[in-house]
Amino acid sequence: MLAAIAISTTIVALAEIGDKTQLLAIVLAARFKRPWPIIGGILVATLANHFLAALAGSAAAGWFDGPSFRYAIALGFLAMAAWTLVPDKLDDDEAPAPARFGAFLTTLVAFFLVEMGDKTQVATIALGARFHDALAVTVGTTLGMMLANVPAVLLGGELVKRVPLQTVRIVAALLFAALGIWLLLSTAGLV
Numbered sequence: 001m002l003a004a005i006a007i008s009t010t011i012v013a014l015a016e017i018g019d020k021t022q023l024l025a026i027v028l029a030a031r032f033k034r035p036w037p038i039i040g041g042i043l044v045a046t047l048a049n050h051f052l053a054a055l056a057g058s059a060a061a062g063w064f065d066g067p068s069f070r071y072a073i074a075l076g077f078l079a080m081a082a083w084t085l086v087p088d089k090l091d092d093d094e095a096p097a098p099a100r101f102g103a104f105l106t107t108l109v110a111f112f113l114v115e116m117g118d119k120t121q122v123a124t125i126a127l128g129a130r131f132h133d134a135l136a137v138t139v140g141t142t143l144g145m146m147l148a149n150v151p152a153v154l155l156g157g158e159l160v161k162r163v164p165l166q167t168v169r170i171v172a173a174l175l176f177a178a179l180g181i182w183l184l185l186s187t188a189g190l191v
Helices: 002-016 020-032 033-064 067-084 102-115 119-131 136-156 156-160 165-187
Strands: none
Touching: 002 067, 002 119, 002 136, 002 165, 020 033, 020 102, 020 136, 033 067, 033 102, 033 119, 033 136, 067 119, 067 165, 119 136, 119 165
């Protein structure tokens, strides 16, 4: 369980840096200037989204467990490594709507929707399939999201200006690749 939490936290925290949901967090912080409701909205949206994703991955692993499925998960991690190297941008149509519902609700809805199909959600599905533990993966991925997004909300654009995003993307890609290679080798019985 601790390995699932630690690996999930590390992978998602690194993958989230420079991700469109982190850019959304910065936009929301600039718009509302109320960090705590934004942080609360990110937390609730992430818990809901990532629990469903981890549960889906864990359930799929239970149904399809076997070498072929493990090879597919390993290849998924390698694909995530490549995807992590591609910088994200927040499109105009993904920006939050006017603030009719307050900082918390706007953040909750925007984060939940923007996270759909995002690389951190896909990673959460793969981690759920790998570890067969939706709760541990949800705790880890949510912690990773919060580690990446709370400083973004509190420090805004200054954080993104100071963190070398290309280096972070490379480290995250290497972690995804290492996990994929390890899973390939272990499924093949080589480790």
